[in-house]
Amino acid sequence: MRTEFRLSGSGGQGLLLAGIVLAEAAILEGKNAVQTQSYGPEARGGASKAEVVVSEDDIDYPKAIDPDFLLALTAEAYRTYGKVMGRGLVIVDASVPQSPEVTARTVRVPILATAADELGKKVVANIVALGVLGRVSGVVDLPTLESAVKNRVPKGTEDLNLKALRRGWEIAAAAAS
Amino acid sequence: MPRTVKLMQGNEACTVGALAAGLEFYAGYPITPSTEIAELCAEELPKVGGSFIQMEDEIASAAAIIGASLTGKKSMTATSGPGFSLMQELLGYASLCEVPVVFVNVQRVGPSTGMPTSPAQGDVMQARWGTHGDHPVIVLSPGNVKECFELTVRAFNLSERYRVPAIVLMDEVIGHMREKVELPDASELVIESRPAPKSRVGYKPYAAETDGGVPLMAPFGEGYRWHVTGLFHDETGFPSNKPEVADRLMRRLAAKIDRNEPVIRDFVTESLDDCEVAVISFGSSAMSALSAVRKARAAGIKAGMLRLRTIWPFPDEAVRELSSRVKAIVVPEMNLGQVALEVERASRCNAKVARVSKVNGELFRPEEILAAIMEAAK
The missing domain is CATH 3.40.50.920 (Rossmann fold)
Structure with a gap:
């Protein structure tokens, strides 16, 4: 079965890294995974998008066609990619105002606030989001995600990022119930 | 032998392939979407005794890898369309002087500065005909991350075997995509090197001595007498304007690839x-x-x-x-x-x-x- 993720927001939010970690976790569980990206010429700001396709089978087309999960961390990303969502689930940051244009199933999760207020570092919002995505999708287990996070985040930030991941995993449960 | 299974990016696989093929010298001017290749070469080459130089532009980068190859070092540069345009003159020089070099072009939308972060495949004809005059080149096109590794290794091998520039023509999607790859162990790879002369006595640098019409290549600085010029030249390497010399050279250069097309082609x-x-x-x-x-x-x-x-x-x-x-x-x-x-x-x-x-x-x-x-x- 093919599961497609689209992670969207603005450049600098670390969504590419979140996509890489998700793909790596899938591989650690013996699945196939492909991660692609699309971004503007800016180093920060501008629209940014990472996509991950996970499958037990061979993956031919590497991009998301009809995403199972859309993560949107900005209002712009939510509107742009939310309105083209079909059968999949939209996971949007709680700070983003709802739009009538987005008709797909939606859960609102306080990802940015959890990172900034609770963990005190807004830069870990991407890893909080990864925890949310991992739990909601059920594609990878928490221990595998933890290993993948440890492999990929900068040295010295492992503890903070693992905390962010677990917190994301927890708030996902609250959002889903 | 243990094989490495990991999540790897196309540009990364290309660099790992180049190192596996024996890359010793990289000169380049970083450009999206090829930059990761320069970054990784800068990190990895010093660890294996090689050299990385960031040059002032792409013309100098192409010249530097030709110079390094003439001294016997396997050399590579990586760029995208705008830089590849600048490298065309030197690419022709490498073709005529029969210097093995590998160019990687991770294509983006052109012409001109175009769309720096977006994929295209618009350099197919440029890769073949971007430099003036009839000239031999080999162009390889990887279709996934693993092939970025395999075809970069092959680009070095073909470039060395036939003493021609080999171009690895990638695109933004292939270069930036990450996927699960299982790379072969170094011991499983066949690595080729340029045909080398055995004696300094009577060495003619452009005498076509091997079966495929490829002359034996002596590294500069090892006592062989050798002249390299972008002018048409005879077997000694010195310039010649003689019609029969020009005709023979031009046809031999083309035949190196044409005659070997059945073994080069790959699909x-x-x-x-x-x-x-x-x-x-x-x-x-x-x-x-x-x-x-x-x-x-x-x-x-x-x-x-x-x-x-x-x-x-x-x-x-x-x-x-x-x-x-x-x-x-x-x-x-x-x-x-x-x-x-x-x-x-x-x-x-x-x-x-x-x-x-x-x-x-x-x-x-x-x-x-x-x-x-x-x-x-x-």
């Missing part, structure tokens, strides 16, 4: 045996095409695919044979029909050739190619 096929509508594609377009072909099969259409892993020399014979037994050939590419032109030429009107172009900086969606297959099947 993979999918469901071609009973195929009625064939797709010919390459690079990232071929990933969308493969998905389209599988969907067409599921819908009962006898579709198949020939995916080019070498674009130049163009596999004329394979395309001609295919064209003689199918109804139509669909050629999806992220340009306005550069490979389609070659398919039309090689198929000699045997089959209808349908161009499918995408030039908006986005990868094909499989349905776009599927629609063309459906249309061609009518």
Whole structure:
């Protein structure tokens, strides 16, 4: 079965890294995974998008066609990619105002606030989001995600990022119930 | 032997392949979407006793790798369209002087600065004809991350064997994509080096001594007397204006590749045996095409695919044979029909050739190619 993720927001939010970690976790569980990206010429700001396709089978087309999960961390990303969502689930940051244009199933999760207020570092919002995505999708287990996070985040930030991941995993449960 | 299984990016796999092939010198000017290759070379080359230089521009970068190769070091640069344009003069110099070098071009949308972060495949003809004069080159096109590794190794081998510039023509999707790859252990690889002379006595640097018409190459600084010039030259390497010398040189250079096309050409096929509508594609377009072909099969259409892993020399014979037994050939590419032109030429009107172009900086969606297959099947 093919599961497609689209992670969207603005450049600098670390969504590419979140996509890489998700793909790596899938591989650690013996699945196939492909991660692609699309971004503007800016180093920060501008629209940014990472996509991950996970499958037990061979993956031919590497991009998301009809995403199972859309993560949107900005209002712009939510509107742009939310309105083209079909059968999949939209996971949007709680700070983003709802739009009538987005008709797909939606859960609102306080990802940015959890990172900034609770963990005190807004830069870990991407890893909080990864925890949310991992739990909601059920594609990878928490221990595998933890290993993948440890492999990929900068040295010295492992503890903070693992905390962010677990917190994301927890708030996902609250959002889903 | 243990094999490495990991999540790897195309640009990373290309660099790892270059190092496995014996890369010792990299000169370049970083440019999106090829920059990761420069970054990794800067990190890794010093660890293996090699050198990395960031040059002032792409012209100097191309000149530097030619110089390094002349001293016997396997050399490479990586760039994208704007930089590849600047390198063309030196690419011709490497062709004429028979200096083995590898150019990696991770294509983005052009012409000019274009769309720096978006994929395209518009440099197919430039890779073949970007420098002036008839000249030999070999152009390889990886279709996934693993092939970025394999075809970079092969680019070095072919470049060394025939003493020609070899170009690894990638695109933004292939270069930036990460996927699960299992790389072979170094002991499983065949690594080739340029044919070397045995004696300084009577050494003629441009005498075509091997079977394929490839002269023996002595490294500079080891006592061999050798002159290198971009002027036409005789067997000693010194300039000559003699018509018979020019004619012999030009024809020998072309024959190095033409005569060896059967061993250079490389493509993979999918469901071609009973195929009625064939797709010919390459690079990232071929990933969308493969998905389209599988969907067409599921819908009962006898579709198949020939995916080019070498674009130049163009596999004329394979395309001609295919064209003689199918109804139509669909050629999806992220340009306005550069490979389609070659398919039309090689198929000699045997089959209808349908161009499918995408030039908006986005990868094909499989349905776009599927629609063309459906249309061609009518």
